[in-house]
Every structure is written in C-alpha cells, then in structure tokens.
Amino acid sequence: MKNISRFLVGFMGVALAVSCTDDVDKRQPVSTDTAPTLKAPATLSMVLNHDTPDDLATTFVWDYAAYDGTQTVVNYSIEFDEAGNDFASPVTVATTISKYQNFTVGELNSAALNAGFAPFVASNIEVRIKSTVGSLGSLPQYSNSFTITLTPYPAWPNWGIIGDATPTGWGSDTNMDYDLTTHLYSITIHMTAGGGYKFRLDDGWSTNFGDDGNDLSLEANGANIPITVTGDYLIVANFSEVATGGIEPKHYTVTLL
Template sequence: MKNIFKLSTLAMLIMSVVSCNSDDITVIEASKAAVLTSPEAGTVFVFDKTKATEVATTFKWDAAQYVGAPVAITYEVEMAKSGTDFKNPATISITSNKSIAVTVGELNAAAQNCGLTPFAAQDADIRIKSYVGEGGIAQYSNVIKVSITSYSAWDNWGLIGSATPNGWNDPDTNLDYDIATKKYSYKGPLVVGEYKFRLDDKWDTNYGDDGNNLTLEAGGANIPITVAGNYTIIVDFTAKTYTITKD
C-alpha cells in the first residue's frame, strides 16, 4: 500500500508540473517582415580582387516584427541569381543588428556561390531573411535587384586580336578555367588574322609566340590564324605552352 501511495503522489506531482508548464508556454508568431532599404535597387557592383578586404556596401533594413514575448531576431542577408526565385540562395552575412557592412570579398564569394558567371555583368536578387530561435518561423523582406560583375578565384586570361570574336577591341574573349588541370581553354570561332593572350583585359601582362612553335613569350609576337573555322585552344600559363586544334 505504501508503494501504491508513493506512486500515486508522484503521478500527481508530475501532472501538476506539466500543468504549470503548459500555462507558461508563449506562442511567438510572425507579424511583419524586415524591409530592405539600402543599397538602392539598380546599384552596380564591379568587384576588384585586389580590394577584397575593402567595404563594398552596407546593407540596412527596418526590423522584422514578431508577436509574443521579446525575442532575439536573427537576420541573414541572402543573394540569388535573378530569375531563380531564390532556389539556390547564398548567405552573405548573419547578424542580430539592423545593418551590416560587407566586404568586396564577401559579396564576391556569395556571387560565386549562387551561380553568377565571373567577369560578366549579371543581375542578382538580394533579400533579408529573419527568424527567431533555431529554425524558427522565417520571414522574408522585399527583394532588390543589383548588377554584379564578380571575379573568380583564378586569374582572368583572355584572347584578343583580329582573329578573335571581338577583334582588337575590349573586352577580351575570356578563357575558361579547368580547376582540375589548372589550364585555360577557348572553344569557338576564329577568323583569318592574329591573336594574343592577355591578363585582366590589360596589356600589362600579355603573351605571344615569337617562333610560332606553341611556346609563349612575354610580350611575344602575334599568333597567326591562316584558316577560318572553329578551334580549340588549351593554354598552360605555368609551363608557358599551348595547343591549338581546328575542330
């Protein structure tokens, strides 16, 4: 009987505690999303990898609101390629404040993570995501569209010359980079004429081929194309060699 009494008393105590706790539960509900106010829609960003640590812009927004007891709100600044409806967003920064300064490097990394093509002006959408607690109810701000020209983690080599699609005019025809082989390539049309390789759309660093023997020399001679057609060019700027094949 004593054991039964003890068990009954324990059960009543547990029920009492649960009852008290249930009375103390506070329901937090989303009320109003943040409003992104800066930078302005249409802002143009052209990133320079030599200035990666400099502040690119400061994001500012009006606070989100939640109904319930006072809670700490977490904000995430998100970026996505325009037209994707934020299916693959990149997080630029996380804060509990209503503004945050971000560097060129941080914005550039987000641009790469959300799928923007390096060295080309592309539109990106930016919004503020707010939530409370871990995985709490999320609210999303208005979306602003900006233009971003990002840089890649590798050097920006290109083709220039009368044989190339843009002739001797800027910008260069960019070369693609293969992370695995660490080589650059171009696959496309060339016309009768000449071409060279240069870095960052400038003549400061450029390569030609003095002997037309598939080796590169700094400031070397223009490389001739004698037959128009589609070509594949593969370049190793470390070994200073290249191959060119008519497809």
C-alpha cells in the same frame, strides 16, 4: 427520484467541464511573429571596379524580425538568387545578428561570384533577408525582396586573347573563362586564317605570352601564334607553374571545332 436528478445534474456538469477543457486544449496559439523587412538598397546598379576593392559599395538595411516566446538572438542571412527564379536556389552571402550589413566592392564582388554570377556580365540579382532563432535554427521568416544589378569582375587573373586572327583584332582583348575546378582558362572563338594571336593579362602588354616554336608552349613576350584555317576554335591554356587539368604548366591546346 431526487437522487437521480442530482446524479444527472452532476454528470452533466462534469461532462461540460471536460468538454470545455478539450476545447481549450485544442486551441492553437496565435502567432505574432513578424518577418524582417528589407529597406535598402531598393535600387542598385553597379559595375564593380577591381581597382577599388576596399571602397564601400552599399549597405543592406532591414527592420528587425519579431518572434513569440522567450527573447533570444535572431540570426539574419542575406540571400542572393537569380531574378525571376523565385528563390528556388538561394545562396547565403553574409550572416549577422544586426539589422544592416556593409559590403565593400571586394566583398560584394565575392558575394556575386559565390552566388554563381559571371564576371563581366550585368546580372539581375534578387536579394532577401532570412531570419531564424535558436542555436538549432527555427522555421525561417523571409523578408520582401529587391532586385539589384551587378557586374562583377573576376577574382582571379584576367587573361584574354588578342590579335588580328580574332574578331576584335589588335584593338581589344576577348576575355577567357576560368574554371575554378581545373584552374584552366578557356575560350571558344572564331578565328580568321592568315592572322595570329597572343595571350595577355589584364588587357595590357606588361604580361603577355606567345609561342616561339609554335609547339603549344607559352613564352613570355613570345611570337604571335598563327592561324592557318578559318573556323571556330576551342583554346585552353594553363598559365600556372604546375600541371593541372591534364595540361603542362605554361602550355595550351587548340582544337578546331
């Protein structure tokens, strides 16, 4: 009987030890990872000036992130997305291992353009910091976000249309859009019959094109291009020295919509 009792006590002790071991194995480690905290600029509204690309525009500053385990290099990415998009399609505009990143006017302008924000438009841009560790990356941590307002300028030549056929007359240009894929400029614009128009660079007359023969070819300082029918027009122009997008160099197309 005593032997049976000793056996039962021993069995219960082993079972208890196994049970305790199982409980320890099932415990999840408590993470003390800490995401970075974006500190500045909390507010920023800037019209970027293409005449001062090397000037300091702003500095993004954040607190370092913290990770459990072996200390290693933490990588930080500055992400832009359209405000209100909840970072559904963020674009990384800079990376660093520091806790700050300076941006010149030119660098901030390129960041906004690369993130898909249009030139000459005041865009509300949400900014956050993503941190990762290790050469293969890790589960990222994300900071809080701030919303800044930037009006970028085009990183390509700024061509526009001017003339008494256009809505703004000879007083100011209407800027054309640039296609990064076709390298063509285009605009959809309402034109008035009886007037004319020309193309000019950077809102000035030092570089301008007209059409001396009204044959869809562009000549420097050429004649005004006449409009004979009032309506909405799609105008596409190739100002380069090579054919692109199906248009010969220094030629344009005009389509009444």
